[in-house]
Amino acid sequence: MKTLSLAFNSAWHVLAVGVVLGAGVPALFAFGIRGLAASSGQMADDSTPRAWGKPVAAVCFLFVCAAITLGLTIIVSSGFGMKVSFEHIYPTLVEKK
Structure with missing residues (x-):
């Protein structure tokens, strides 16, 4: 038993x-991509990016790169x-050992 x-x-x-x-790291990457997206669902030509988008995306991508x-x-190292x-x-x- x-x-x-x-x-x-x-x-x-x-x-x-x-x-x-398998789910957390890709979700974190997607959240970083979302941070770089245009705001309020408008066309990219008509809107300004979010103020918090680039710093949040940078932190998300940093964690993803660290995990990789x-x-x-x-x-x-095992090899x-x-x-x-x-x-x-x-x-x-x-x-x-």
Whole structure:
């Protein structure tokens, strides 16, 4: 019975990461694109952009780029016999044991 509970616990972690990365990061990117869009649903020639659009888009794109960079770092570091450790506030590369 313990094996079954461990399997469900692992499946829950995989599902949570899948939802965050599979839906959260693209939604954040879409919110950044929306921040760059013209305001109030008018034609782009007739309206002025939102004042908060560019800063919000920049922050959204920064988080998306950070997520992509972290994912690539995890994949590439495993090929070099290293792993990403989150023991500190920022991720660091350490040797696999």
